[in-house]
Amino acid sequence: MDEQRETLQRIVSTLANKNDEIHNFIDILNNTIKNVQVNSSSAISELDEEFDRLYSVLYEMSGTMANTIRQEAAHKIQALQDQLSQCHNALESSEELLELATQSLDIKDPVEFLKAGREIKDRVTVASAFRLSLKPEVSDSMTHLMVDFSMERHMLQAMKFLPVPRAPEIDVAASVVADNCITVSWGMPEEDSRIDHFVLEYRKTNFGGLPRVKDEQHWEVIDNIKATEYTILGLKFDKKYVNVRVKACNKAVAGEYSDPATLETKAFVFSLDSTSSHLNLKVEDTYVEWDPTGGKGQLKIKGKENKSRSGTLSPKRTSVGPPARGSRDRFVGESYTVLGDTTIESGQHYWEVKAQKDCKSYSVGVTYRNLGKFDQLGKTSSSWCIHINNWLQTILSAKHSNKTKTLDVPVPDRVGVYCDFDGGQLSFYNANSKELLYTFRTKFTQPLLPGFMTWCGGLTVSTGLQVPSAVSMVQKSENRLSGSTNSLNNIAY
Numbered sequence: 001m002d003e004q005r006e007t008l009q010r011i012v013s014t015l016a017n018k019n020d021e022i023h024n025f026i027d028i029l030n031n032t033i034k035n036v037q038v039n040s041s042s043a044i045s046e047l048d049e050e051f052d053r054l055y056s057v058l059y060e061m062s063g064t065m066a067n068t069i070r071q072e073a074a075h076k077i078q079a080l081q082d083q084l085s086q087c088h089n090a091l092e093s094s095e096e097l098l099e100l101a102t103q104s105l106d107i108k109d110p111v112e113f114l115k116a117g118r119e120i121k122d123r124v125t126v127a128s129a130f131r132l133s134l135k136p137e138v139s140d141s142m143t144h145l146m147v148d149f150s151m152e153r154h155m156l157q158a159m160k161f162l163p164v165p166r167a168p169e170i171d172v173a174a175s176v177v178a179d180n181c182i183t184v185s186w187g188m189p190e191e192d193s194r195i196d197h198f199v200l201e202y203r204k205t206n207f208g209g210l211p212r213v214k215d216e217q218h219w220e221v222i223d224n225i226k227a228t229e230y231t232i233l234g235l236k237f238d239k240k241y242v243n244v245r246v247k248a249c250n251k252a253v254a255g256e257y258s259d260p261a262t263l264e265t266k267a268f269v270f271s272l273d274s275t276s277s278h279l280n281l282k283v284e285d286t287y288v289e290w291d292p293t294g295g296k297g298q299l300k301i302k303g304k305e306n307k308s309r310s311g312t313l314s315p316k317r318t319s320v321g322p323p324a325r326g327s328r329d330r331f332v333g334e335s336y337t338v339l340g341d342t343t344i345e346s347g348q349h350y351w352e353v354k355a356q357k358d359c360k361s362y363s364v365g366v367t368y369r370n371l372g373k374f375d376q377l378g379k380t381s382s383s384w385c386i387h388i389n390n391w392l393q394t395i396l397s398a399k400h401s402n403k404t405k406t407l408d409v410p411v412p413d414r415v416g417v418y419c420d421f422d423g424g425q426l427s428f429y430n431a432n433s434k435e436l437l438y439t440f441r442t443k444f445t446q447p448l449l450p451g452f453m454t455w456c457g458g459l460t461v462s463t464g465l466q467v468p469s470a471v472s473m474v475q476k477s478e479n480r481l482s483g484s485t486n487s488l489n490n491i492a493y
Contacts (some may be wrong), residue, residue, distance in 0.1 A: 001110050001113060001114070001256075004113065004114060004117045005105070007117065007121070008101060008104065008105060008117050008120065009105075010120075011101055011120065011121065011124055012098065012101050012102060012105075013085070013218050015094055015097060015098045015101065015124070015129075016098065018094060018129050019091065019094055019095065019098065019129075019435075020131070021134060022091045022094070022129065022132070022134075023091070024118075025134045026084065026085060026087050026088075026091075027205075027424045029083060029136060030084070031085065031115065031138075032080055032140045033080050033140075035079070035140035036073055036076050036077055036080070036138075036140045036142070037073070037077070038074035038141040039140055039141065039143075040069055040070070040127050040142045040145075042074070042142070043069055043142040043143075043145050043146055044066055044069055044070075046146060046147075047065060047066060047069065047145075047146070047147055048062070048066075050147055050148065054099060065147070066227075067160075068145065068161075069142065069145045069331070072095055072142070072145060073142070075138070076138040076139075076140070076156070079137045079138050080136060080137065080138060082456050083133075083136065083137055086128075086132060087132065089128065090127075090129040090132045091119055091129070093127060093128060093129065094127060094128075094129040097120065097123055097127060099392055100116075100120060101120050102467075104116040104117065104120060128201055130393075142264070142418065143164050143253050144161060144163065144164050145161050146161070146252050146253045147161055147252055148250075148251040148252035148253075163192075163194065163197055163250075164253055164255050164256075165188075165192055165194070165247075165248035165249065165250055165254070165255035166188065166189050166190065166192065166248070166255060166256070167189075167247065167248075167255055167256040167258045167259070168186040168187065168188055168198065168228075168246045168247065168248055168258045169186060169187055169189060169258060169259075170184065170185070170186045170244065170245075170258050170259070170261040171185040171186060171187060171245060172263070172380075173184045175244075175261065175263060177242075177263050177264065177265055177466075178465060178466065178469055179358075179468050179469055180234060180235050180236070180237060180267070180464075180465055180466050181231055181232060181233050181234070181235065182202070182231070182232045182242060182244070182263060182265075183228065183229065183230070183231040183232075183234065184200060184202075184230055184231075184232070184244050184246070184261075184492050185228065185229045186198075186228050186229070186246045186258060187228055188228075188248065191431065192248070192250075194250040194251070195248045195250055196249055196250050196251055197223070197224045197225055197226055197247070197248075197249055198225040198226075198227075198228070198246055198247065199221065199224075199225070199246065199247050199249060199254065200221075200222040200230050200232075200244065200245075200246050200383040201219040201220065201221050201222070201244070201245050201246075202219070202220050202222075202232060202242055202243065202244045202256075203217040203218060203219045203220060203242070204217050204239035204241070204242055204243075204265075205217060205236065205239055205240070205241050205242070205243055205262075206239050206240045206241065207241065207242055208240070208262060209262075211411060214231055217239075219245075235265075236267075236462075236463075236464040236465075237265040237266070237267035237269070237464045237465070238267075238269050238463075238464040239265065239464060240264065240265065240266075240345060241262050241263065241264055241265060242262070242263050242265050243260050243261070243262055243263075244260065244261050244263065245257045245258050245259075245260040246258045250408050258287070258412060265466075265475045266466065267463075267464045267465055268342075268344070268349035268350065268351060268463060268464075269342070269463050269464045270340040270341055270342035270351075270450060270463050271285050271286055271340070271341050271342075271463075272284075272285065272286060272287075272288055272338050272339070272340060272341065272452070272461065273338065273339050273340065273341040274338070275330075276329070276330050276331065276338075276339065277330065277331060277337065277338035277339075278294075278330060278331040278332065278335060278336045278337055278338065279294045279330060279332075280292065280294040280336055281336055281337075281338050282294060283338055283455070284289070286460065286461040286462070286463060287458065287459070287460050287461070288306070288338050288452060288454055288458060288459050288461075289356075289454070289457070289458030289459075290336060290454050290455050290456055290457055290458065291344065313359075329373040330373065331373050332373050332374060333373075333374045333375075334376065335373065335374055335375055335376050335451065335453070336453050336454060336455050337371070337375075337376065337377060337449050337451060337453045338451075338452050338453075339367070339371070339450065339452075340449050340450035342449075343369070343447035343448065343449055344366070344419055344421050344447060344448040344449070344450075345421065345447045345448075346421050346422055347420075347422065348419070348420045348421075348422075348423075348467050349418075349419050349421075349467070350416060350417065350419075350466065350467040350468065351416075351417050351450065351461060351462060351463050351465055351466050351472065352414055352415065352416045352417070352419050352461070352462040352465060353414070353415045353417065353452065353459055353460070353461050353462070354413065354414045354415075354416075354459070354460045354462070355388070355413070355454070355457060355458070355459055356458045356459075357413075357455045358456070358457055359388075359390065359454060359456065359457020359458065360389075360390050360391050360455055360456035360457055361387070361388070361389050361390065361391060361454070361455040361456065361457075362387070362388055362451065362452070362453060362454040362455070362457060362459055363376075363377045363378060363385040363386065363387045363388075363399070363427070363451070363453040363454075364385055364386055364415050364417060364451075364452055364459075365377050365378060365383060365384045365386065365399075365417070365426070365450075365451050366383070366384055366385075366417075366419060366426060366448040366449065366450055366451055367380075367382060367383035367384075367387025367448065367449055367451040368382040368383070368446045368447070368448065368449075369446065369447060369449060370382060370446075371383055371451070376401025376453060377399065377451045377452075378398075378400055378401075378402075378404075379399065379401075379402045379452050380401065380402070381401040382446070383400070383402075383451060384399070384400045384426050384440045384442070385398075385399050385400075385451065385453075386398050386399070386407070386415070386428045386437065386438060387399050387404075387453075389410055390411075394411050396411045396437070398428075398438045398440070400440060405438075407437060407438055408435055409435070410430075412430035412431060412432060412433075412437070413432070414430070414431035414432055415429070415430070415431055415437075416428070416429035416430070416431035416434070416468070416471065417429075417450070418467060418471050418475065419448065420475070420482055421444050421448065423440050423479075424441060424443045424444055425440070425441055425475070425477070425478075426439070426440040426442070427439040427440075427471075427474075427475065429471060429474075434468060434470035434471055434474065436474050436478070439478060459460070
């Protein structure tokens with residue numbers, strides 16, 4: 001009897017769950033019927049707008065095609081109403097069976113209880129609720145009845161509803177992410193001569209795998225693409241991934257979106273750490289500018305800052321490594337320095353720096369986290385940089401461990417920085433021409449921070465960049481030249 005009771009309890013639970021599913025499905029059917037009515041009305045409205053532009057001879061055909069839509073809507077509604085009626089009947093029967101099963105639980109006589117249990121079990125086996133399909137027999141879509149008669153005006157007797165294009169298929173293997181560009185390739189499941197163009201949409205995200213329904217980024221739209229491949233240029237990769245999707249369009253209507261594809265976009269992203277920059281520097285995200293008035297009242301401000309900052313860490317970054325550091329003293333004296341807020345602990349990374357035209361002096365490089373508050377980039381054994389001096393004459397030099405090497409190359413207006421932590425290389429490039437300016441070869445033994453110094457001018461830092469293909473090619477060539485060392489290259493500990 002206990003076994004039968006447990007079986008009956010499971011039946012009761014199953015019936016209750018099934019009833020909940022049917023209730024929910026009824027809501028879906030009601031909503032589907034409503035959508036069919038709304039969408040069919042919308043399709044008829046758009047059809048009428050098209051017919052208003054045609055000659056009077058189209059009036060008779062307008063009624064015929066509108067009737068086609070109404071018949072399609074009536075067919076769908078009738079099918080859904082029949083299914084809805086089946087659901088109500090199944091639900092009514094299931095509720096009666098549920099009530100009977102619940103009452104049977106109170107039967108005390110074992111014989112009667114077993115008899116009732118078998119009867120209920122047999123009825124459940126053939127219950128219509130368990131043979132009921134919970135999928136609408138028809139959809140609420142009416143897009144296949146939408147029209148555009150720009151070509152059919154000369155073939156009035158042969159007018160038909162334009163077919164909805166099928167969803168394209170993105171070829172992930174043929175899609176390429178390089179040089180902060182994304183080339184997306186796709187194809188159609190079958191040839192469709194009516195396709196006029198494609199629409200490509202993309203959005204950045206930090207979630208891998210299938211795109212989230214609710215994402216913090218909206219879809220960017222690129223319309224009127226005539227080919228089955230498109231390259232999105234000049235992206236900043238400040239997220240880990242990019243979702244892409246494509247749909248095909250004919251003259252009348254757009255088809256369904258392709259299955260979204262997720263492409264990884266690796267890049268080094270950081271901001272400038274304003275909490276420890278020199279007070280004569282005005283820092284905003286990735287821009288730093290020398291401010292001659294910023295140091296006034298420095299001692300008073302410094303004391304207040306140290307008090308308020310004693311228990312606060314600098315902003316956390318997760319692109320590459322852990323946060324750069326906890327609170328530290330601001331750079332002072334002639335060290336007009338600001339550091340990046342994200343460490344480099346492995347891998348190959350690239351960023352660019354552009355100086356204002358009137359910038360008198362600036363340095364770009366990397367440093368360990370132990371750079372002292374009075375230290376300048378390139379004057380310690382734990383920092384490497386190139387320095388541009390535009391004061392009296394323009395001089396470009398490489399600096400490390402208080403040693404300077406003047407470089408006999410034109411000074412670019414934009415500097416690219418390439419850091420191969422594991423390979424022990426720090427290279428500087430003309431960011432426009434990708435010409436190599438100088439390379440430090442060393443062995444990095446501690447995490448690195450991007451470092452910047454500016455005096456009488458400002459710097460704009462561009463992050464979220466991939467290592468350019470041209471830079472990668474130059475680095476491979478450089479690595480083959482084993483003898484290209486100089487006095488500034490060393491192993492720093």
